[in-house]
Amino acid sequence: MTSIADKIKKLKIERNAVILAHNYQLDEVQDIADFTGDSLELSQRAAKTTADVIVFCGVHFMAETAAILSPKKVVLLPDKNAGCPMADMITADALRDLKAKHPGALVVCYVNSSAEVKSESDYCCTSGNAVEVVRALAPDTEIIFVPDKHLGQFVIDQTLRPMLLWPGFCPTHARITESDIDRLKQMHPQAEVLVHPECTEPVKAMAHRILSTGGMCRHVQSASAKEFIIGTELGILHRLKKENPEKTFFPARENALCPNMKRITLEAILWSLEDMQFQIRVPDDIRQKAKLALDRMINIQPTRS
Helix, strand or coil: CCCHHHHHHHHHHHHCEEEEEEECCHHHHHHHHHHCCCCCCHHHHCCCCCCCEEEEECCCCHHHHHHHHHCCCEEEECCCCCCCHHHHHCHHHHHHHHHHHCCCCCEEEEECCCCHHHCCCEEEEEECCCHHHHHHHCCCCCCEEECCCCHHHHHHHHHHHCCCEECCCCCCHHHCHHHHHHHHHHHHHCCCEEEECCHHHHHHHCCEEEHHHHHHHHHHHHHHCCCCEECCCCCCHHHHHHHHCEEEEEECCCCCCCCHHHHHCCHHHHHHHHHHEEECCCCCHHHHHCCCCCHHHHHHHHCCC
């Protein structure tokens, strides 16, 4: 009996498709992917392939970003309801209203935002390069940062640049508390604490390092520490354990799960390839303006997401 994974592999060849999986995806989805990583990193890698079809195992804004960077490829999101609560906390209309109140301000938007919000922004950023993007801007320029207030505050703390922060946040990272970190530090005093900048300020204050998921993966591989407390969505533990079998990882919180990230299953990937669903399209006028914000970011320095 042919397995679902075997059917996916066969269809992938027939469709000339590439499968991308975000670090927060289910274990089996990460294992079947051609590339695993962070959203922008994945979109950039896919754009360089000769694939005709991109199957993006992530959430809606990630598939949109792939469509922005690969307009001639078909981009599929296996579950059309895989959204991002943080991205939904800012709309293009709300951003336009804010820009009207602050004429002359530059808008820096986290890549975790819709294509339309990106099109209303001057620069995009990732959790790995937000500090460098803001540092590259003229020192007397007013900055609007959307949508994540916790990443924005991290950037303020690192750059000492005042910014107007939109009050968005990631519900999954907000679940992680300082008491979670404190409990684990007492249980594992030798462990290095790594947390994502989307975590709250008290949690970040207790960390040894504040890193994007890509940054966590790179750091763990080169670190001398053998134990790590990981403050981000639990999906990344699969990749960390797979790449570092000799090291031990403790999740900061056992229920730090993003339900939207877990919507995509092997069955959904198979159905997506069989029926070529659900295709993500970005209108060309929005795509061109959104790509400009991404290009400005990329031109500042090599992107880390």
